[in-house]
Amino acid sequence: MSINFLSILPEVLMLVLGILILVLDPLWKDEKRRLNLGWLTAGGLFAVLIISLLFGRPGAQGELAWGGMIRFDMLGYAFKLFFIFAAAITALLMMDVEGTSRRAEAFALLLASTIGMSLMATASDLVMLYLAIETTSIPLYVLAGFLLDDKKSIEAGFKYLLFGAMTSAVLLYGLTLVYGFGGATGFDELSTQFASSTPFSVGVLILLVVGLGFKLSLAPFHFWAPDTYEGSPTPVAGFLSTASKAAGFAVLARLFLTTFGSSAQEWQMLLAILAAVTMILGNLVALAQKNIKRLLAYSSIAHAGYALLGVIAASELGIASAVYYLLAYVLTNLAAFGIVTIVGRTVGSDDVRAYDGLSRRSPYLALAMLAAFLSLSGMPPFGGFIGKFLVFFAAIQAGWTWLVVIGIITSIVGVYYYLTVMKYVYLYRMEGEDEESNPIAISRPHLLAIGILTAGVILVGTIFAPWFGLSTDAAASLFSAALLK
Amino acid sequence: MQFPILSVIVFTPLVASLIIFLMNGERKNEIRVTALAAAVFALLLSVWVYFSYDQSVAGYQFLEKYDWLPVLGISYHVGVDGISTPLVLLTGLVMFTGVLISWNIDDRPREFFAFLFLLAGGVFGVFVALDLFMLFFFYEIAVFPMYLLIAIWGWKQTREYAAMKLTLYLFLGSVFALVGALAMYWQVGQNTGVFTFDMLQMEKAGAMAGMVEIFGLAIPFQVFWFLPVFLGFAILGGIFPFHNWSPDGHVAAPTAVSMFHAGVLMKLGAFAALRVGIMLLPEGAVYWKYLILGLALVNVVYGAFIAMIQTDFKYIIGFSSVSHMGLVMLGFATLNREGMVGAGLQMFSHGVMTALFFAAVGMVYDRAHTRQLPELGGMVKALPWVAISFIIGGLVSMGMPGLSGFVAEFPIFMGVWKDQWLVAVIASISIVITAGYVLIAVRRVFFGDMPAQFEGHITPISVLDKIALGTLCLVMFALGMFPSLMAPLVELGVMNVLRLLGGA
Numbered sequence: 001m002s003i004n005f006l007s008i009l010p011e012v013l014m015l016v017l018g019i020l021i022l023v024l025d026p027l028w029k030d031e032k033r034r035l036n037l038g039w040l041t042a043g044g045l046f047a048v049l050i051i052s053l054l055f056g057r058p059g060a061q062g063e064l065a066w067g068g069m070i071r072f073d074m075l076g077y078a079f080k081l082f083f084i085f086a087a088a089i090t091a092l093l094m095m096d097v098e099g100t101s102r103r104a105e106a107f108a109l110l111l112a113s114t115i116g117m118s119l120m121a122t123a124s125d126l127v128m129l130y131l132a133i134e135t136t137s138i139p140l141y142v143l144a145g146f147l148l149d150d151k152k153s154i155e156a157g158f159k160y161l162l163f164g165a166m167t168s169a170v171l172l173y174g175l176t177l178v179y180g181f182g183g184a185t186g187f188d189e190l191s192t193q194f195a196s197s198t199p200f201s202v203g204v205l206i207l208l209v210v211g212l213g214f215k216l217s218l219a220p221f222h223f224w225a226p227d228t229y230e231g232s233p234t235p236v237a238g239f240l241s242t243a244s245k246a247a248g249f250a251v252l253a254r255l256f257l258t259t260f261g262s263s264a265q266e267w268q269m270l271l272a273i274l275a276a277v278t279m280i281l282g283n284l285v286a287l288a289q290k291n292i293k294r295l296l297a298y299s300s301i302a303h304a305g306y307a308l309l310g311v312i313a314a315s316e317l318g319i320a321s322a323v324y325y326l327l328a329y330v331l332t333n334l335a336a337f338g339i340v341t342i343v344g345r346t347v348g349s350d351d352v353r354a355y356d357g358l359s360r361r362s363p364y365l366a367l368a369m370l371a372a373f374l375s376l377s378g379m380p381p382f383g384g385f386i387g388k389f390l391v392f393f394a395a396i397q398a399g400w401t402w403l404v405v406i407g408i409i410t411s412i413v414g415v416y417y418y419l420t421v422m423k424y425v426y427l428y429r430m431e432g433e434d435e436e437s438n439p440i441a442i443s444r445p446h447l448l449a450i451g452i453l454t455a456g457v458i459l460v461g462t463i464f465a466p467w468f469g470l471s472t473d474a475a476a477s478l479f480s481a482a483l484l485k
Numbered sequence: 486m487q488f489p490i491l492s493v494i495v496f497t498p499l500v501a502s503l504i505i506f507l508m509n510g511e512r513k514n515e516i517r518v519t520a521l522a523a524a525v526f527a528l529l530l531s532v533w534v535y536f537s538y539d540q541s542v543a544g545y546q547f548l549e550k551y552d553w554l555p556v557l558g559i560s561y562h563v564g565v566d567g568i569s570t571p572l573v574l575l576t577g578l579v580m581f582t583g584v585l586i587s588w589n590i591d592d593r594p595r596e597f598f599a600f601l602f603l604l605a606g607g608v609f610g611v612f613v614a615l616d617l618f619m620l621f622f623f624y625e626i627a628v629f630p631m632y633l634l635i636a637i638w639g640w641k642q643t644r645e646y647a648a649m650k651l652t653l654y655l656f657l658g659s660v661f662a663l664v665g666a667l668a669m670y671w672q673v674g675q676n677t678g679v680f681t682f683d684m685l686q687m688e689k690a691g692a693m694a695g696m697v698e699i700f701g702l703a704i705p706f707q708v709f710w711f712l713p714v715f716l717g718f719a720i721l722g723g724i725f726p727f728h729n730w731s732p733d734g735h736v737a738a739p740t741a742v743s744m745f746h747a748g749v750l751m752k753l754g755a756f757a758a759l760r761v762g763i764m765l766l767p768e769g770a771v772y773w774k775y776l777i778l779g780l781a782l783v784n785v786v787y788g789a790f791i792a793m794i795q796t797d798f799k800y801i802i803g804f805s806s807v808s809h810m811g812l813v814m815l816g817f818a819t820l821n822r823e824g825m826v827g828a829g830l831q832m833f834s835h836g837v838m839t840a841l842f843f844a845a846v847g848m849v850y851d852r853a854h855t856r857q858l859p860e861l862g863g864m865v866k867a868l869p870w871v872a873i874s875f876i877i878g879g880l881v882s883m884g885m886p887g888l889s890g891f892v893a894e895f896p897i898f899m900g901v902w903k904d905q906w907l908v909a910v911i912a913s914i915s916i917v918i919t920a921g922y923v924l925i926a927v928r929r930v931f932f933g934d935m936p937a938q939f940e941g942h943i944t945p946i947s948v949l950d951k952i953a954l955g956t957l958c959l960v961m962f963a964l965g966m967f968p969s970l971m972a973p974l975v976e977l978g979v980m981n982v983l984r985l986l987g988g989a
Contacts, residue, residue, distance in 0.1 A: 359596070363510060370633075379629045380622045389618075389663075393557075396667040404667075408660040415656050416649065419632055423645060426596075426637050464554040472556065 004065040007072035007122070010052045010080055011115050017044040018111040025104035034102040038095030038445060041107040045088035045114075052081060062477045068186045069128040071254075074477035076122035078323055078470050079250040082330050083121070086243035087114040089334050092449040093235035093341050099147045100233050106146060109139035110239070117243055121250035126175045126185040129251065133171070133215075136247060137164050140240060144232035156231025163214060163224035171211020177204050178259075190259045197263040205260060205267050209274070212255075215248030216304045219278040226289075229297040234344055237293060238337025241300040242330040249326055253311055253319055257478055264314050271312050276406050278305035283413040292340055293350050295417065296333070299376060302414060303329050306407060309391040313398035319475035320468065321390035327467055328375065328383030328460050335372040335453035338446065339365060346440045352421055356428040360435035365442065366425050368454045375457050377418040378411050383460035390468075490534055491547045491563045491613045494573065495623075497527045498580065499606035502599045510595040517588055520598040524584040527605070531577030538570050543977040545615065545685070553619070558670075558681030562616040567978025568759070569612045571833040571971055572752055576612065578960065579748045579840050580605045582953035583741035586844050589851075590638065590739070597638055600630040601741065608749050611757060617666050617682040617765075620757065621659070627753060628655045631734075631746065638739040647730075647737035654730040655721055658754075662717030662761065665710045669693065669765060672706055687765050688985055711769025715762030715777070721754025723810045725783040732803030740847025743799075747806045748840035752832045755813050759982070763817060767986045770820060777818040778901075782908055784811025789918035793925075798849065798856040801926050802842045805882060808915055809835045815912060816897040820986055822979060824900020829975035830893035834964060838881045838890065841957040845875040848950060849930060852943045858926065863935025867943035872931040874954040879923035881961050884916055888965035892972065 005012070021037060028034050062073025070076070087110055100106040116135030123129040141164060145157015179185055181200060182193035194201050213221035229237040256267055282302030289295035307329065310322025340350065342365065347354045359366035375382030388411065392404045430438065442450075460467055501523035508516055538546055545564035553559045565573060583601065590597050603626065610623025635648035666682075673692045674680035681687070697709040720727040731751070735743050763770040770777075788808030795801045809831070816828025848871050849864060850856050865872040881890035894916075902909040935943075946954075964971055 359593070363593075363596070367506065374629055380625045385622070385625060389621075392664070393667050393670075396664070397671055401664070401668075404664060408664060412653060412657050412660065416653060419649065419652060422633070423636055426633060427645070464559070465552070465556075468554055468556060 004063070004072055006056060007058070007065040007070060009056050010048050010084060011118050013048045013051065014045070014084075014111050014115050014118075017041065017048070018108045018115075020044075021104050021108050021111070031102065034104075035095065037104050037107055038091055038101060041111065042088050042091040042095075042445070045084055045091060045111075049081065049084045049088065052077075052084065056080075058477075060473065060477065061480050064124060064188070068188070069125045070119065070122040071124035071187075072122065074470075075250065075254065075319075075323075075474040076118075078474040079121035079246060080118045082246050082327060083114050083117040083243045086239060086246075086330055086334060087111070089338070089449050089453065090235050090239040090243075092445040093238065093338050094233070095445040096443040097233060097235060097341060097345060099149070100235070103146075106143065109143050113139040113143070114243070117247040120247045123251070124187045124254075126179055126187075126190075129255075130172060130175060133168065133251075136244065137168065140236075140244060143236045144228055144240070146233055146236065150231070152231035153233065154231075156228040159224050160228045160232075167211050167214035167221060170207055174204050174207030174211060177207070187255065187259045191261065194259060195262055197266060201260060201263050202266045205256075205263060205270065208255065209267070209270060212248050212252050213274065216245055216252070216308070217301050218274045218304055218308070219281040219301065222278070222282070222301045225301055226294045226297040229300075230291060230293045230350070234293065234337055234341040234350075237297075238334050238341070241296065241337065242333045245300070245304060246326045246330060249307060249311070249322060253322065253478060256311070257314065257319070268312050268314060271308055272400065272403055275305045275308040275312060276403060278302065278308070279407055279410040283410040283417075286417050287413065289417075290352055291350050292352050292355070292421065295352065295421070296336055296340070299414065299417075300333060302410065303333070303376070306388060306391055306411075309395045309400070309403060309407060312400060312403070313391075313394040315394060315398055316472070316475045316479050318391075318394040318398060319478055320471040321387075321394040323471035323474050324468060325387035325391050327471070328387035328457070331453055331456040331460060332372050332375040332382070332384055335368065335450060335457060336376065338450050338453060339369045339372060342442055342446050342450070343440060352424055355421065355424040357430040357435040358425040358440070361430075361438055362440040362442070365440055365450070368450050369425060370422060371454050371457055373418040373422055375461065377415045381458060381461045383457045386461055386464055487547075489549050490530060491565065492549055494527060494530045494534070494577075495563070495606060495609045495613060497523055497530070497606075498602040498609065502602035502606065505595055505599040505602065508595060510593065513591070513594050516595050516598060517584075520584050520602070523602065524581045527609075528577040528581040531574045534565065535570055535574045538565065538567075538974065540974060540977060543567070544981070548615075553616075558679070558683065559618045560616050560683060561619060562683055563613040563619075564615045565613055566981060567974045567976065568829050568982075569756065569978070570974060571829070572612045572756060572836075573609065575752065575833050575836040576605065576608050576749050578837065578956065579744055582840060582844065582956055583744050585949040585953040586744065586847065587739070587741040588947070588949050592638065597634070600633050601745070604630040604634065604745060608745075608753055611753050615684050617670070617684055617687065617761065619682075620684075620761070621663055621666065624659055624753070624757065627750065628652065628659065631655075631742070631750070634742045635734060635738045638742070639737040643733060644737045647733040651730045651734040654727065658717040658720030658727070660717075661713045662757075665714035665717065666761065668710055669714075684760070684765065693766060693768070705768060705772075707766040707769035708772045709769075711762060711766045711773055714766065715758050715770070715773070718754050718758035718762060719814065722751050722758060722814060723754070723784070723807050724814055725780050725787065725807075725811070728784065728788070728807045731807055732800055735803035735806065735843070736797065736799045740843060740851075743843040743847070744840040747803070747843060748836040751806065751810050752836055755810065755817070755828075755832060759817055763820075764982055764985050770986065774818055774820060777814060778905065778908060781811045781814035781818055782912055784808060785815060785912045785915045786918075789915040789922070793918055793922045795922075796858050798858060798861070798926060798930060799843075799846050801922055802839065802846060805842075805919065805922065806835070806839050808919065809839070809882070812894060812897050812912075815901055815908075819897075819900040819904045821900050821903055822976070822983060823896045823903060825979040825982060826972060826976050827893055827896030827898075827900055829979060830889070830964075830968075830971060831897060833971065834881065834889035834893040834961070837957050837960050838878050841874055841878040841954065841961070842882075844950075844953060844957070845871045845878065848946055853939060858929040860936065861930045862933040863931070863939075864943070865931040866935065867939070868946060870946055870951055870954055874958055875931065876927055877958050877961065879927055881965075882923055883920045886965075887962075889961045890965075892965055892968040
């Protein structure tokens with residue numbers, strides 16, 4: 001247990017960045033100059049990403065740091081990279097969006113939330129975990145309701161807050177029980193206390209699943225997601241559906257595999273049922289959606305179910321596949337929400353019919369959207385294919401064939417609604433307008449974000465070895481600490 | 486190191502697709518010329534592969550292997566054998582003629598050719614894949630552009646419905662096959678200790694041994710997984726009762742896509758069903774042989790009867806594809822030398838023939854704007870080239886000696902007779918019916934009196950169209966006159982399949 005500054009380097013840097021932005025806020029009075037707030041945030045985050053890539057890599061085994069509060073290992077590292085990347089892209093997307101583009105608070109809140117997520121992924125102590133979860137959530141509640149002139153945004157923020165507060169309370173109740181019976185707060189000490197499965201630990205697990213299920217938007221804890229995504233500023237919705245969800249997965253994998261490894265049988269079954277319900281419900285309800293943000297909300301609910309397959313497999317391969325899946329999903333879903341941001345900005349509507357004739361209005365944007373949606377539906381050569389392939393692969397190895405069958409059948413439903421959207425983009429014409437004279441305006445930061453994401457989706461879907469290497473390292477670091485081998 | 490010719494073939498259309506995407510969409514002619522150049526290049530390379538395949542050595546040739554995801558035993562591994570070599574050539578031919586035929590597409594040609602080439606790249610990839618993962622990867626790449634091609638450029642009345650139906654059917658089939666493939670991977674790993682998707686490793690004797698326990702019943706592994714894998718792929722081959730997507734898809738698709746679709750894509754299904762279903766799970770193939778034989782027989786006879794009663798010119802051809810692909814499956818199901826060689830030849834022959842049919846239908850439709858038999862007539866005067874080509878295609882379809890159809894169908898019937906003579910007798914009904922519907926179509930479209938509204942409105946076809954039709958006709962004559970151009974090659978591939986079956 002050492003004091004290792006390297007282990008919290010990205011968090012410290014992000015904090016500095018956040019303070020810098022808040023300091024510059026009153027100094028930059030000129031409206032034009034304030035646009036640079038976004039560039040500063042995004043650029044700073046990319047710099048943090050590069051610094052972490054170069055210097056922040058932990059050892060293969062991982063180590064406890066800061067009095068056992070956090071575990072500095074590959075799993076946390078991999079997820080931190082995802083969060084920082086997602087936040088940088090979100091900052092790019094928030095620029096040139098009415099209501100968030102010139103507001104320093106928005107960027108500061110984004111950074112605060114990202115710091116919380118990074119701590120979530122590394123937390124190795126119940127107290128730290130809860131603090132991290134709250135640090136993540138509270139800025140997101142505010143961001144979801146950031147557009148004060150928009151009733152829907154306020155509704156989104158409020159709904160998110162109420163749901164979040166309630167499930168957070170349930171989670172806290174679960175954590176106190178764990179402490180009460182385990183007599184410790186560190187995950188490692190607790191894992192010796194919970195070395196054998198008891199009915200009590202199963203009860204605690206249920207409480208924890210409620211709390212984390214909200215973050216992951218697993219059915220039946222998903223009700224907040226469609227309304228919140230629909231109302232919040234679109235880049236924020238994208239951030240909620242990717243980074244926030246991935247953070248939940250990091251906690252789930254770490255807590256369940258290390259501390260509750262002995263109750264694997266029980267939580268595997270519990271999560272398997274939730275995953276099955278989530279995949280079925282998410283995909284079926286998405287069929288009926290007419291608003292693209294709601295459609296993506298239900299689709300992201302379904303995707304949580306697929307990623308969960310990897311955790312349920314509870315093997316090294318399973319965790320690695322879940323990490324890979326989340327990587328592909330973060331890239332893809334950010335791209336999807338980015339496109340919705342761009343189109344929404346010009347068209348002023350999130351209805352799917354607003355996408356009529358998009359391929360004539362902006363052929364390359366349509367192409368990026370095609371890549372994102374095909375990736376979501378699990379088609380090669382995009383990231384979604386290999387992600388789905390790997391989680392199914394791991395689940396079959398672990399003997400969860402029935403769950404895989406549900407997964408593939410529901411993914412066919414997914415193909416239907418994703419392609420239906422593409423039909424509006426490619427086949428339909430704008431009502432009574434000439435598409436060529438109504439192009440979609442794409443601003444520079446948006447172009448940059450979409451370019452990076454589309455390239456990323458294809459790169460992750462064609463060249464596997466480096467990303468899979470990162471995923472397996474992450475999984476291995478977890479298993480070197482886990483009871484369940 | 487030798488020249489990586491197969492990789493170049495696979496990546497030519499993919500790179501061309503990328504280049505076309507980056508071109509200016511307004512410069513339509515430049516796009517067309519680029520597409521044609523890529524297609525010609527791919528065709529020449531596939532011809533080269535075809536003629537430089539060394540028949541004295543046999544086996545898989547032009548092998549290339551690179552690590553892709555070595556931890557899981559996934560590699561980029563390509564090579565061709567006697568069965569896949571003709572199919573690579575077929576794809577090259579259809580790609581070339583497809584580009585010629587689509588010269589006049591005016592709505593977003595950039596997107597059209599880019600998606601078409603993406604599809605072609607996927608098809609090439611499947612035919613040369615020797616790694617199961619890679620096969621799936623390219624298989625899916627071949628499926629999704631189809632949706633866009635049909636939905637955007639297809640026949641306005643049914644395109645949305647047909648495109649979605651086709652995509653969902655094919656995706657359903659492929660994911661079931663995928664689950665089977667994953668199960669096979671773990672089974673092979675357990676049995677041999679080598680975890681790999683390499684099909685050359687997976688086909689080794691004993692690799693797929695073992696039992697599957699389900700509801701207390703122990704079923705041999707191969708017997709259990711053969712059906713999802715074989716049928717999953719065979720859906721794309723149009724096997725009964727999952728053939729329903731195919732005529733709708735053919736009819737709704739634009740001409741070049743119909744050619745690709747019936748000419749090459751259906752072979753993709755049949756080929757993958759053979760490569761993964763029969764070759765990796767030979768015991769399963771032996772066990773389920775009569776089921777496949779029965780389903781294929783229904784395909785052959787039922788498809789022909791349904792084609793007979795169609796009044797839409799294109800639906801006739803669509804159902805005739807179902808019937809002819811049934812013959813391919815029938816040949817596979819015999820599991821003997823004659824039947825399988827016939828099936829291999831039929832895949833090629835039908836591909837060329839049906840591409841020709843759809844090209845001809847497209848040319849008539851583009852000018853007459855109707856495909857209803859009662860409304861057509863007398864086209865031979867205005868479109869002599871189209872009429873002659875269609876008649877040649879029709880003769881191939883009926884199995885006329887001297888043309889490729891005979892060379893392919895005769896061994897199939899021999900093989901089936903050797904196995905179950907009654908099935909051969911029933912299947913032969915289809916020959917008569919085929920003659921019936923082909924001749925009806927020829928008479929009503931090309932002969933008789935031309936309806937008054939067409940007089941003077943039927944423009945002759947272009948030189949490019951003539952080159953396309955001529956090339957396809959020539960190939961069918963060549964194969965019909967000189968079966969030795971292809972039959973020994975296919976036989977080499979079949980002997981390998983039989984070796985695997987013998988080891989079962």
